[in-house]
Amino acid sequence: MTQTEASSPLSIAVLGGGSFGTAIANIIAGNGHDTRQWMRDPEKAASCRKLRENTFYLPGVVLHPLLNITYDLEEAVTGCDIVFVSIPSKSFRQVVRAVAPLLSPGTMLISTTKGIEHDSFHLMSDILREETQGMRVGVLSGPNFAKEIVEGHYTATVIASEDEALCKTIQSVLHSETFRVYSSSDVFGVELAGALKNIYAIVTGMAKALGRGGNTTSLLITRALAEMMRFAEAMGADPMTFIGLAGVGDLILTCSSDLSRNYRVGYLVGKGMPLEQAVAEIGQVAEGVNTVRLIKAKADELGVYMPLVSAIHAILFEERPIPEVIRDLMSGAQTFDVAYSAKP
């Protein structure tokens, strides 16, 4: 497809039957596109089709009549102009590998997944490029609770790609009266921001469980941003991306609402629940748990100072008592507030 704006209906698939896949698919169908949502479980697909509701992940939301739900991957993606991949990072590569032979050259592949691949430290756009050939790749990330999107709360997100025409098409496909899409050419920065903010949502959820107030939340969010920008710079991303919607926007959202699964994991652990039990209790993906391990290892390797990452790692994986970790954090060196300057 060479057009830059989706002026006529396109064929679009969304892979993943979870909350975000469903929210995105419903917007696209609402904009009049031929929309197919793929979920691997035939019984869940049949239930969603019959009830016109995803009772498993987004109960109470009426699915748009133009949204076709299938468990047949080939049926879902054949002839599609765009494929959104909304699968947790743990299974992302496996699903992309399965779908790759079914795609036509030039298909736009958009990841909505905010995670990092275990072991490889690859981001989802890396996986899209590695597992397919001749496709156009983008990343969607921003302050976007699926539940609030489908309830019609005014929302904005970011499409990141070096392919300007792809960005324009995705803006057109997703734009609605309540949903806006900004663009960025910094794929790595936008994707890294989406993965990193999950760590700090666990931290602020834990602080809430410990009875800490607004001063503490503000302290944590602001110092989290400093850490994220330091890490981004060390990894070669543009730190300025982190002051946009996909960075500080998503950080504020995820660190201040119990709609966030990561925040809720932190809250439960802060209340004394073992991590595995907290994750099981949430019952949906909380990407931040795996991301903490990966970022701690990478920060150590690169020598990047990330005291909040070290602290949450110590609590979740080193069995260090929370009061002791907080005491260490509060007695660390008091350095500069803002480390970046617009001055040359």
Ligand SMILES: NC(=O)c1ccc[n+]([C@@H]2O[C@H](COP(=O)([O-])OP(=O)(O)OC[C@H]3O[C@@H](n4cnc5c(N)ncnc54)[C@H](O)[C@@H]3O)[C@@H](O)[C@H]2O)c1
């Ligand atoms: N929920 C949100 O508000 C939201 C917002 C923005 C981005 N995201 C991101 O989107 C991604 C997906 O999140 P979600 O909220 O939809 O997750 P979810 O936990 O609600 O659903 C995940 C879906 O993926 C499916 N899945 C898991 N492994 C699979 C496999 N091997 N093959 C096929 N399907 C598989 C599950 O069955 C489920 O339908 C996450 O990385 C998340 O960070 C979520």
Ligand SMILES: O=P(O)(O)OC[C@H](O)CO
């Ligand atoms: O529920 P979480 O913590 O995965 O957060 C969902 C989205 O990433 C918020 O933008």
